Amino acid sequence: MLRPILAIVGRPNVGKSTLFNRLVGRRRSLVRDVPGVTRDRLYGTTTFERWQATVVDTGGFEPDPSSDLIAGVRAQVLQAIDEADLILFVVDGRAGLTGLDREIASVLRKSDRPILVTVNKFDEAQQDVALGEYYGLGFPGVLGISAEHGRGVAELLEVARALAPAPEPEAPGEGTRVAIIGRPNVGKSSLVNAVLGHERVLVHDQPGTTRDAVDTPVTFRDTPYVLIDTAGIRRKGRVSEALEKLAVVMALKSLERAEVAVLVLDASDGVTAQDAHIAGYAEEAGRAMVFAVNKWDLVPRGLVQKADVTGQIHDRLPFADYAPVCFTSAIRQEGLGDLFDQIDRIAAEAKKRVTPGELLAVVRQAVERRPVSARGVPLRVHSIHQVGVGPPTFALRVNLASDLHFSYRRYLINSIRHACGFAGSPIRLLFRRSGPKHGARGKARRA
Ligand code: GDP
Secondary structure (H helix, E strand, C coil), rough: EEEEEEEEEEECCCHHHHHHHHHHHHCCCHHHCCCCCCCCCCEEEEEEEEEEEEEEEEHHCCCCCCHHHHHHHHHHHHHHHHHHHEEEEEEEECCCCCHHHHHHHHHHCCCCCCEEEEECCCHHHHHHHHHHHHHHCCCCEEEEEEECCCCHHHHHHHHHHHCCCCCCCCCCCCCCCEEEECCCCCCCCHHHHHHCCCCCCCCCCCCCCHCCCCCCCEECEEEEEEEECCHHCCCCCCCCHHHHHHHHHHHHHHHHHCCCCEEEEECCCCHHHHHHHHHHHHHCCCCCEEEEEEEEHHCCCCCCCCCHHHHHHHHHHHHCCCCCEECEECCCCCCCCHHHHHHHHHHHHHHHCHHHHHHHHHHHHHHHHHHEEECCEEEEEEEEEEEEECEEEEEEEEEHHHCCCCCHHHHHHHHHHHCCCCCCCCCCCEECCCCCCCCCCCCCCCC
């Protein structure tokens, strides 16, 4: 299912990032432990009851103060309209409406997206009287909240859920669904064109057309694939320098619907911070991933070894060290066979299932090799079952669930990977504390 995208827009300092943090909460992830990757986190998932949406904090794209503020904010809002299914237009309930708020409102009024005026820093004592000014903006939905204290946020999500379009079911499969992602100019569209031979991919320049995600069915070596959201890849020209980061939104949208992500890197640039961001989202989305080091033709032969480049990528992105690395030249149409070999392999691995017996032997052996204990109680694994594919997900019953250190969880993941494969996929472990039968907290059995 494709989640709706909620964009938070508004002038600087109205509390967009506070609201974003409030909606998205904090989740410990592998990615977060890598310096520089999640510093300016701009996308996250919000959950309300069983409904989920992707939230975009456009506050992170705040216009450069030296440039024209109005133009910058306008561009930011236009971009949000283009990307989002629902817009949370945040205004400051204490400061009241400003010229810039009205400017934003006039841009939003021209869009066909549902818009929810979110009056932040709203003092409950003011009651509805004070919201009158904001109703004057002409949008039907107006809610007073306090992002900082959490007041009104549940109502906000309830209304957002009602306004946002229902998630679309995935299109029936016509081959492995592949998202080609990466920052601008690494050669994504050139790669798509290389795959298509000399056929051109349609270019959609009109604003809004990219939401109707255009997927391209292709046949490569007689095998069908669907390249996800190729219209988005081709979208050029409208994205200003300051908004380049929004390229990540495209990646996110495609990731939602893909089975495999091809993260395209530029051989002449190495791994940049934005590459790391995008890789982080692919990891969080649970997608099987392969790196395509494109423009390999620009690297003088013999000067750089492929194995060294692979090592550098995995060093820089340790949270994605399971992803194989391919070398391509879209311009010379080289390396595509290798890339598709990897796509086939990791798509199959992502769907693989391993029996509980095999899994239990693997983790018990791992624990034996490297015993661990908390408050004198040694870890015991009572059972392990694979509960999901794409990404491979395992539920373990153990006696020490919450006490397990992050690095030990990683060790177990690596042990499973070593024994069972799952090349290209992140592996998820869910720990459950065993019931009283296996010994409650503090009186766990000793072996
Ligand atoms: P996108 O923004 O990721 O879709 O990137 P494009 O496909 O538009 O490519 C950006 C630029 O890089 C263009 O000038 C391409 O001609 C060039 N380019 C793309 N792939 C290659 C490649 O494999 N080798 C070389 N030398 N240039 C490439």
